[in-house]
Amino acid sequence: MEAYLDNGATTKVDPRVLKAMMPYFSTAYGNASSLHKPGRDAKKAMDLAREAIAKKLNAEAGEIIFTSGGTESDNLAIRGAAYANRGKGKHIITTKIEHPAVLNTCRSLANDGFDITFLDVDDEGLVDISALEKAIKKDTILVSVIHGNNEVGTIQDIACIGALCRQRDVLFHTDAVQSFGKVPIDVKRMNIDLLSISGHKFNGPKGIGALYVRSGVKLTPLAYGGHHEFGLRPGTENIPGIVGLAKAAELIGTREIKQMAKLRDTLIKGLLSIHESYLNGPGMKNSGRRLCNNANVSFKGVEGEALLMYLDTKGVRVSTGSACSSRDEGPSHVLSALNVDPECIMGSLRFTLSKFTTRQEIDYTVKATKETVAHLRKVSGLRSA
Numbered sequence: 402m403e404a405y406l407d408n409g410a411t412t413k414v415d416p417r418v419l420k421a422m423m424p425y426f427s428t429a430y431g432n433a434s435s436l437h438k439p440g441r442d443a444k445k446a447m448d449l450a451r452e453a454i455a456k457k458l459n460a461e462a463g464e465i466i467f468t469s470g471g472t473e474s475d476n477l478a479i480r481g482a483a484y485a486n487r488g489k490g491k492h493i494i495t496t497k498i499e500h501p502a503v504l505n506t507c508r509s510l511a512n513d514g515f516d517i518t519f520l521d522v523d524d525e526g527l528v529d530i531s532a533l534e535k536a537i538k539k540d541t542i543l544v545s546v547i548h549g550n551n552e553v554g555t556i557q558d559i560a561c562i563g564a565l566c567r568q569r570d571v572l573f574h575t576d577a578v579q580s581f582g583k584v585p586i587d588v589k590r591m592n593i594d595l596l597s598i599s600g601h602k603f604n605g606p607k608g609i610g611a612l613y614v615r616s617g618v619k620l621t622p623l624a625y626g627g628h629h630e631f632g633l634r635p636g637t638e639n640i641p642g643i644v645g646l647a648k649a650a651e652l653i654g655t656r657e658i659k660q661m662a663k664l665r666d667t668l669i670k671g672l673l674s675i676h677e678s679y680l681n682g683p684g685m686k687n688s689g690r691r692l693c694n695n696a697n698v699s700f701k702g703v704e705g706e707a708l709l710m711y712l713d714t715k716g717v718r719v720s721t722g723s724a725c726s727s728r729d730e731g732p733s734h735v736l737s738a739l740n741v742d743p744e745c746i747m748g749s750l751r752f753t754l755s756k757f758t759t760r761q762e763i764d765y766t767v768k769a770t771k772e773t774v775a776h777l778r779k780v781s782g783l784r785s786a
C-alpha cells in the first residue's frame with residue numbers, strides 16, 4: 402500500500418491536464434508571437450487559459466501574468482512593487498510565517514535599503530489585524546501576507562487585510578500558492594492587488610504559475626527581453642504549461658474541497674488518538690481556518706525526521722516542515738512563530754492531501770503512524786505509546 406500525503410510539496414498531474422497539454426508539445430507547438438497559423442493557434446490557447454484563470458479569481462484576463470511558478474510570482478510581486486514604488490516609500494510589511502519565496506525576497510530588499518517589518522502571528526498562525534494596522538506607516542508601500550500557510554494550513558482573513566490596505570492606500574500582495582483552488586478567491590471583493598499561484602500545487606504541471614496584477618498597479622520587471630506578458634515577464638511563453646495550469650484550475654472546485662476536508666478531519670482524529678500528539682495550527686473547533694488538505698501534527702518524544710523515514714519504508718510519504726525547506730537545517734520558522742514547544746517542533750510532521758487522496762490511504766497512514774510512533778518511542782526509551 403502507498404499513501405502519498407505530501408501534496409503541499411507537489412501533486413500528481415491530473416491525467417485530464419496531461420491530455421490537454423499533449424498537443425502543445427507535439428503538433429500545435431507554435432510560438433505564440435509568430436504570425437502564422439501555428440503561432441496564432443498557440444496564442445489562442447494562451448488567451449483562453451488567461452481568461453479561465455482570471456475567471457477563477459474574478460479578475461480580467463489582462464491582469465494575469467504567466468510565470469514559472471510561485472517563487473517567481475512572489476519575487477515579481479514584491480521586488481516589482483518595491484522598485485516601482487520606491488519614490489513613495491521604503492517600508493514593507495510581511496509576516497514571520499511566509500514561505501521562503503517571500504521571506505528571502507524581503508530579506509534581499511532589506512539588504513537593498515528597504516525597511517521590512519515581520520509581523521508576529523498568534524498560536525494558530527493568524528495575523529492580528531490591529532497589529533497590522535498599527536504597523537502601517539506613512540512610507541509603507543506594500544503588505545504581503547500568505548493566504549494559506551504551507552506548513553500549518555492557517556487561512557488568513559485576506560478580505561479584512563485587503564480592505565485595510567486599500568483604505569490606507571498600501572498595495573496588498575498575497576501568496577495564494579497553497580490556497581488557490583482550495584479556498585474561493587475574489588480579488589475584487591477582497592481588495593487584492595497582487596496574488597501568486599503555482600500549477601503544481603493543484604494537480605497541474607511544475608514550472609508554471611501566474612501573478613494577478615490589478616489593473617493600474619505598476620511593477621518593475623525582474624528581467625528584460627521581449628514584450629511578452631504585457632512587458633512584465635519576457636520570454637517565449639510555456640504554452641503546454643499555461644494550458645495545463647488553466648485545465649487544472651478548471652478541475653478543482655467545491656466538490657473536491659469538501660471531499661479533502663472530510664478526509665483531513667478523519668486523518669486528524671486518527672492521528673490525535675495517538676498518545677501525546679498535538680495538532681499544530683488552527684484547532685479542530687476552528688477547522689474553517691485550516692486548508693482543506695492540511696494536517697500538521699507533533700508526536701512528543703519522537704524525531705520527526707526518523708518518523709518520516711520509517712513511514713517512507715511503509716509507503717507513506719509525508720514531510721517535516723515545508724517540503725521546500727525540509728532539507729534545511731534548523732527548526733521550522735513557522736512552528737517557532739506559533740510558539741510550539743521546541744520538543745514538539747522536532748516531532749512534527751505535515752500530512753497534505755489532494756483531490757486524489759482516498760479513505761484507504763488515510764486509514765493506512767493512521768495505522769502506520771500509530772505503529773511507527775510506538776516503535777520509535779519504545780526504542781528511544783523516552784515514552785511508552
Ligand SMILES: Cc1ncc(COP(=O)(O)O)c(C=O)c1O
Pocket residue numbers: 409410469470471472473475500502547549550551576578579599600610723725
Ligand atoms: C506558500 C508557497 N509559496 C511559494 C511556493 C513556491 O512555489 P513554486 O514551487 O511554484 O516556486 C511554495 C512551494 O512550496 C509555497 O508553498
